[in-house]
Amino acid sequence: MYPANKYITRVISYLWYGVGSLSVITAGCKKNDTVHPAVAQEIKMEIIPVADTIRQVIASNTLLTASHPWYIDGWVYVGNEATLRIEAGAVVNILPTAVNKQDGRHSGGLVITRGAHIIAAGTTTLPIRIQVEKVAGQGPSGLLLLGKAPVRKGYTPFRDLTFGGNEPEDSSGVIRHLHLDYYPAASKDFRGGLLLLGTGSRTVIAEILQRALPAERADLKAARLR
Known part of the structure; x- marks a missing residue:
């Protein structure tokens, strides 16, 4: 599950902060401030997970509140055309796990997933924070949006994920005022962070502060946690 870096078609209001690098990888997407009607409508039924650690699949409309930190254990897939909403000010911690025994990376x-949505509308004073924990054998970790918009023929960075289609105005949701910290993987392909694949023109991506933390910063953080 390590895609190749591809072209950036359009980026809206991406900012860099602190020490690190900003990178957003997209494929077949175009961004503007128009929200797809299916996303703009009120979400009438949501569940708030009982446990603060989430695993495997989110299959119904779900709300992550800002009342306490949340933990994503390994890869978690929002499917079944569900909407994941994250409150302004919420903190989401990604806990990398072993991909497979042969690879050794986490x-x-x-x-x-395609047809599902994310509504992560932070504010200037209450940004949403996604943080990847440092682990041994760091592999690429982050946030992936898969849409139904056309992508370049033959582009298959993931063998086990479905993305792309014939809906250029598709929407995967809204992400605003997001701070995303990750430790880049030693890879020639996707190194981590935010990745957009086949997301349509009605997907809204704005005010993203993305930071690749250096290794020495990771060591200091680990020392503080001991």
Whole structure:
């Protein structure tokens, strides 16, 4: 599950902060401030997970509140055309797990599958924070959005994920005022962070502060946690 870096078609209001690098990888997407009607409508029924650690699949409309930190154990998939809503000010911690025994690397994050949505509308004063924990054998971790928009023919960075289609105006949701910290993987392909694949023009991506933390920063953080 390690895609190749591809072209950036359009980026809206991406900012860099602190020490690190900003990178957003997209494929077949175009961003503007128009929200798809299916996303703009009120979500009438949501569940708030009982446990603060989430695993495997989110299959119904779900709300992550800002009342306490949340933990994503390995890769968690938002499927079944469900909507994941994250409150302004919420903190989401990604806990990478072993991908497979042969590979030896750890990775994890949120995958918004084709037809599902994410509504993560932070504010200037209450941004949403997604933080990847440092682990041994760091693999690529972060946030993946998979849409139904056309992608370049033959582009298959993931063998086990479905993305792309014939809906250029598709929407995968809204992400605003998001701070995303991750430790880059030693890879020539996707190193971590935010990845957009086949997301349509009605997906809203704005004010993303994305930071790749250096290794020495990770060591200091680990020392403080001991």
